[in-house]
Amino acid sequence: MDGETLSTLGSAYAPPGSRRHRSTRWLQLGQRVVALSPGARVIVPISVLVPSAARPGDYLSGVSVEALDQDTQTVRRRGVSIASVERYAIGIEVSLPGHRRPLLQFTGAETQRQPAGLTFLLRARNPGNVILQGVHGYVRITRAGHTVVSRPIEAGTFVTGTRIAYPVTAFGQTPKEGTHYRISAWMRYPGGIARLNTTVTFGHRQAVIQQQYRRGPSAAGGGTAWWKIAGVVAAILYGLVTTVLLWRRRTRVAHGIVEQ
Numbered sequence: 001m002d003g004e005t006l007s008t009l010g011s012a013y014a015p016p017g018s019r020r021h022r023s024t025r026w027l028q029l030g031q032r033v034v035a036l037s038p039g040a041r042v043i044v045p046i047s048v049l050v051p052s053a054a055r056p057g058d059y060l061s062g063v064s065v066e067a068l069d070q071d072t073q074t075v076r077r078r079g080v081s082i083a084s085v086e087r088y089a090i091g092i093e094v095s096l097p098g099h100r101r102p103l104l105q106f107t108g109a110e111t112q113r114q115p116a117g118l119t120f121l122l123r124a125r126n127p128g129n130v131i132l133q134g135v136h137g138y139v140r141i142t143r144a145g146h147t148v149v150s151r152p153i154e155a156g157t158f159v160t161g162t163r164i165a166y167p168v169t170a171f172g173q174t175p176k177e178g179t180h181y182r183i184s185a186w187m188r189y190p191g192g193i194a195r196l197n198t199t200v201t202f203g204h205r206q207a208v209i210q211q212q213y214r215r216g217p218s219a220a221g222g223g224t225a226w227w228k229i230a231g232v233v234a235a236i237l238y239g240l241v242t243t244v245l246l247w248r249r250r251t252r253v254a255h256g257i258v259e260q
Contacts, residue, residue, distance in 0.1 A: 001016070001062045001063070001064050002014040002021050003024075003061050003062060003091070003159045003162070004162055005126070005159045005162040006156070007164050009135055009155070009156020009158060009166070011060060013089045022059060023094050027046060027047070027048060028047040028048075029044060029063070031044050046063065056096045056097060056099055057101075057129025057130065058093060058094075058095050059094040059096070060091060060092070060094075061091075061094075062090055062091045063089070063090045064088070065087070066088065067086070070085045070086065093131070102128050102132060102189060102191030104125075104158060104192065106196035107124060108198065109121060109122050109123060109200050111181065111202050113210040113213070114169070116171070117169050117170060117172065117173060118210075120149070120168040120169075120200065121166065121167055121168075122165070122196060124163065124164055124166060125162070125163035125164075126161065126163070128160060130160060132158040132189045133157050133190070134155050135157065135187055136154065137152070137186045137194075138150075138151070138152050139168055139183070140183075140184045141182065142182045142184075143173075143182070144180075148181065149170050153166065176202075177204055178201060179201070180199055180202075181199065181200050182198075183196060183199070
């Protein structure tokens with residue numbers, strides 16, 4: 001499995017069956033399926049075959065272990081069903097010698113209307129070649145000069161070659177479409193600091209989603225304007241009048257009455 005970074009920082013692993021990338025392709029398992037009696041144990045050898053073109057740096061991947069034919073545990077609550085199986089992950093870190101280049105970057109931000117409330121997603125990535133530990137920071141979000149959210153970014157790990165959308169929820173915010181927010185954030189990591197200063201806008205799509213939750217003002221264009229209705233009615237009336245006139249003209253022609 002590929003090594004990943006949790007959206008709130010911390011190392012994790014891709015779900016079973018997902019496509020393998022980078023160092024995960026270097027792993028070779030001695031066996032993929034084993035049968036064990038109760039209380040028995042087995043040793044499964046794992047080989048790491050590093051290609052000659054691999055660059056220096058830290059690489060994280062993992063091996064997933066789970067029992068076959070598990071009884072899926074399903075939890076049903078308030079109309080939602082959650083199925084789960086037990087899985088263990090064994091992390092494998094490969095460190096290739098050479099120059100180390102720790103680097104962390106913010107790449108932007110956006111707003112999303114989620115069930116919990118208005119959420120700001122701070123996009124960041126680790127394009128360097130070092131697994132960064134102890135990454136922490138702070139985020140402040142304002143609206144028209146007033147602070148909406150101001151809180152720390154708790155310390156965590158950022159895996160090399162991965163990117164995240166760090167969520168910051170602003171409970172109680174039900175903005176109208178077109179509302180602007182100012183985001184100022186920083187993340188400190190061993191070797192530097194990444195900064196973000198940008199403005200995001202609460203757009204039409206998110207306003208429509210918010211309206212579906214029956215919260216906040218109506219989205220622009222959410223209803224049908226009166227002039228649109230009037231236009232449709234006028235078109236229908238025009239069509240009816242035209243049809244009646246054509247019908248009358250054909251009737252007169254059929255009876256030998258032709259207008260001069």
